[in-house]
Amino acid sequence: MAVEVVTIMFNTFFQSAKANSSLRASLFEDKNIFFLHLLGIDTNGHAHRPMSREYLNNIGLVDSGVAEVVSIIEDFFGHDGKTAYVFTSDHGMTNWGSHGAGHPSETLTPLVVWGAGVNGAKRVTGPQPFSDGFLQDWKLEHLRRVDVSQADIAPLMASLIGVPIPVNSVGVLPLLYLNNSERFKAESMYTNAIQVLEQFKMKMTQKKETTLSFLFTPYQLLTESKQAEFSHKARILIEQEKYEEAISLCQSLISHSLDGLVYYHTYDxxxxxxxxxxxxxxxxxxxxxxxxxxxxxxxxxxxxxxxxxxxxxxxxxxxxxxxxxxxxxxxxxxxxxxxxxxxxxxxxxxxxxxxxxxxxxxxxxPSLPLWKCLAYFVLVALGIELLVVSFFHRAMLTVGLAVLSLWPFPSGLFAKSKFRSLSWCLGCLCLAAFPLMPVVGRESNTHLVTCAGLLTLFTSACYFCSSRHKTPLHPSGTQQFVIQMLHVAVCAYVPSLTHSSLEQKRGLPLFCQIISWTTLASSMLVPLMSSTRLFHRLLSLFLSFTATYLLLSTGSEALFPPVLSWLMFAWINIEQEALHAQSAASRQEVKPLSTFDFSAHVDITKLRQLKLDDIRRSYFFVFFIITAFFGTGNIASINSFDPASIYCFLTVFNPFIMGGLMMWKVIIPFVIVMCTFETIQVVTQLSSRSLFLIVLVISDLMALHFFFLVQDQGSWLDIGTSISHYVIVMSMTIFLMLLSVVTRILTSRRLNLWRTSKMHFP
Known part of the structure; x- marks a missing residue:
């Protein structure tokens, strides 16, 4: 449709130019540019994915539309052979309809140039130095392939129409595209070199003016004398008709100028x-x-x-x-x-x-257990390094979880509580499988979403039955849990029904859309109506957030919240065992978990001082927070967001709503971990301030590490990822403090919609 509109507009525009003498005169002037932005392929790629029938039909439509536009232009100018055409794209796309993860299919784009002043395709007989297989896929091994950077298109277009190269361009003119005299190529390359050199001079002057003279160190490969020497020598070579030497010298000057720009940009x-x-x-x-x-x-x-x-x-x-x-x-x-x-x-x-x-x-x-302290600090230091590496290699979280699964054995907790220790070990090992799974390029599999729903129902039923024997529930509380479990069952079925309907071209079912938006709106309210007893409230939160997560899932990631929640429940139980072990040594009484109530007022006189074990608890918390994010994704997976994960809510392209739903999906595992940490603070009778200070130290040490890893060279994904890692760790403490306020409300507040009035009898 977009191509047809453009074709009609161009046709109307040129027809009106035939009747309008002033418009016709301006169009016949030199150095005119017509810019067409054909968005149809991009939109259809996101909506239907590149291998779909709709996308392939759109490709054919664009091909025919471009041919028609070229025919209109050539007819208007009388086929004078003075028009050049540049056909390219700003980005590629994956097979699942996204871009941003840095895959070659996203960063490599076609560039087709033809017309006036452009070389034709050159035949080659030998192999070409490209190992990506594109030449073989397109059966173009017999034609020379000339790759350029995206920035190089600006000087190419400027050279084709004879206008100055843009002032801030850092592109290098691709001479192999030009069909002109050797002198023209040499002059064009000289112009390109002078243009980049002027940028270098400006940057050098700015830095020189803001640096004390005795502290200023110029870029040695391109001092003022060498600049003049380069320019003068290139000019002489052109006058002597030594064009190849002049071009080589200009390319060397451009290379030095670009390196010099980086030097002065990073001078301080x-x-x-x-x-x-x-x-x-x-x-x-x-x-x-x-x-x-x-x-x-x-x-x-x-x-x-x-x-x-x-x-x-x-x-x-x-x-x-x-x-x-x-x-x-x-x-x-x-x-x-x-x-x-x-x-x-x-x-x-x-x-x-x-x-x-x-x-x-x-x-x-002298009175401190120095060896124990030293061992703790060495373990924490190694643990911090593991977390840093996990930002780049998610598999390191698998290694970390495997190590954490062994914790009950050296600590002696396995001998005291075998069942809880085994539950911890199995939870760690099951969660360790997720960082090994791919984060982008996953095929949709709604059967796994249904399995995740069944796993959620099974684990919640087990915890509900075990906690019910220890802490009896009011009948209304039992009814709420039964309703929540039925709701999870419905939410586990909705993605399968939605994707089946969309595949059959029947659109998003209204029933699925109503269930999805109702679940999202009530996810923060329903848990507030449950009992504030420890496991009852946590179970209600787990069911509510998992239901929403299932609606936002398309495959194996749906299994992550139930497995994470299982491990979090195991963590709470095993920390209780650790407290029992400590209390046995200090002869202090430890309350059973069934007696804790989130709404109970904390007696600050009973808050204890920090111990070495609290460093471990804080590290576990940071580790699980990192796992909550990198367990199912990374920066690339957010950049390469799969639109299919929000199809239960909407199928119309709306970046703000889609982004909000995506962020809520990312935050849900954080909330689960944060609620668990809130529980451990209550159980261990430790102030949140002291634990957060330890978390602050850990995050600052990680941030210092990431500060040295920030880069400003490479692909935009590499640069953006390095900056994102630094910003994530820097803002982690603030984010966790805000999340702590939210989780405190979610765990300790009770919402009574139907208050029963009390009757007093004489």
Whole structure:
């Protein structure tokens, strides 16, 4: 349809030009560009996938439409042979109708150029240096293939119509596309080289003006004298008709200029990087000191209790701040530089102010179990490295889960509770299978969604029956759980019914759409009507969120929430066993899990100090949060979002609603883990502030690692992924704190829609 509209518009436009002399005169001028944006293939690819009948028909429609548009243009200009055509695409697409994951099918696009000034296809007899198989697939091995970067199209078009190359273009003119004299090619390449060199000069001048002269280090391969030498020599070679040498020299100049642009763009990277690292290390040190000071039983030395911070320290920090500010002011540095460079000063001032806590730690060192502490810190350090690597290789989470499954054995918990320990081990090993599954390119399999629903019903029935014997439920509570389980059964069937209807071209059934939107709207409200007893509320939350997740699933990922929830229940139970083991040594009483109520007020006098085991609990939490995201996806899977996963809700392209549904699907596993962590805080009688401070230290150490892994070269996916990893870890603590508020409401609040009135009898 879009191609037909474009064809009609072009035909009408050129017909009107025949009657309008001024329009006709302007069209016959040189250097005109007609731009056609044919969106039909993109839209049909997303909606019906590239191998569908609709997509292939659209390809044929575009081919015929382009041929008709070319015929209209050629007829108007009298087939004068002065028009060039460039046919290309901005991105490719996967077989499942998405793009953004960096696969060659998404990043490699066709480029077909023909017409005035363009070389024809050249025949070749030998093999060509391409191993991707595209030449064989399209049966074009006999024709020369010339690949270019997307940025190279700008100088190519400029050269074809004889206009200046865009000022900020970093493309290199692909000479093999041009059918012109050798002198024209040399002059065009010289123009391209001068254009890129001017960008380099501008960048060098800007950096030179904002750097003290004795600190400025120019790019050695392209100093001012070498710039003049390159330009002069290239000009002489062209005048001497040594075109091949001139072209080679210009290509070398472009290469040096582009490298020089990167050099000056990253000129202050080391300076700013040192400032950021100082800030990170200082902030992490300060948080550790706060933990030691306020949340541990560290013995304070009497002589240090009343010690005030030295005024000399404050004066030194003020002087240092003034020196840094003046230095940046003299260099005319941007405002962001002040933030990067000045922020470490107050941070380290706060650290040095707490030197008394460090002194107390050193004094208490002989009485601490140093080997145990050292072993804990080594394990946590290795664990943090494993989490960092898992951002790039999801299979490392499988390794981590396999190691975690062995925890009950060295800790002695297996001997105390074999059933709970085996449940933990099996839960870890089952969850370990998910990071090994592909995140993009999965075929839809609604049978697995149905299986996930059955697994959810089985596990919830088991937990419901076991908890019911320990904590009897009110009949209304039993009815709610039965209704929720029936609701899960319906939601497990809806994706299969929806996809079957769409495959038969009958559209989205209204029944499925009503169930889907009702489930989504009620997912946060229904759990609030259940009992606030520990397992009852958790089970209600699990059923409610899993029902929504099933509606947003198309395959094996639907099994993730029930398996994750199983492991989370096992974690709560085995932490209770760990508390029993600790209480036996300290002769303290531990309440059974069945007696805990989320709505009960916390007695702050009973909140205990941190122990080494709490570092393990915090690490487990961070590990499961990372697993909640990377267990079924990664950054590429979000970029390459499969539209089929939201077909139960809508089939019309709406990026805002689709994005919101996708984000809710990503958040659901986080909520499950967060509710579990909230439960463990209640069970272990530990303040959330102390545990979050440990989580903050772990996330800061990961963020520092990712800071060094941020890159600005490579594909846009590589660059975006490295930045995304850094931003995710940096914002993780804030996100978890906000999520903690939500989960506290979900676990402790009770919503009574039907209040029964009390009657008093005399």
């Amino acid at each position: 990277r080391f300076f700013l990087g040192c400032s950021v690292v100082l800030g990170f290390v200082g902030w992490t040190s300060y948080v550790i000191l706060v933990i030691l000071k306020t949340h541990t039983s560290l013995n304070r030395h009497p002589g240090l209790l009343k010690q005030n911070p030295s005024s000399t320290l404050a004066k030194v920090c003020l002087c240092l701040t003034a020196v840094i500010a003046v230095f940046l002011l003299v260099q005319s540095s941007p405002v962001t530089y002040y933030i990067y460079c000045l922020l470490p000063v107050p941070v380290w001032y706060s650290v040095l102010k707490e030197s008394g806590t460090l002194t107390d730690l050193l004094r208490s060192a």
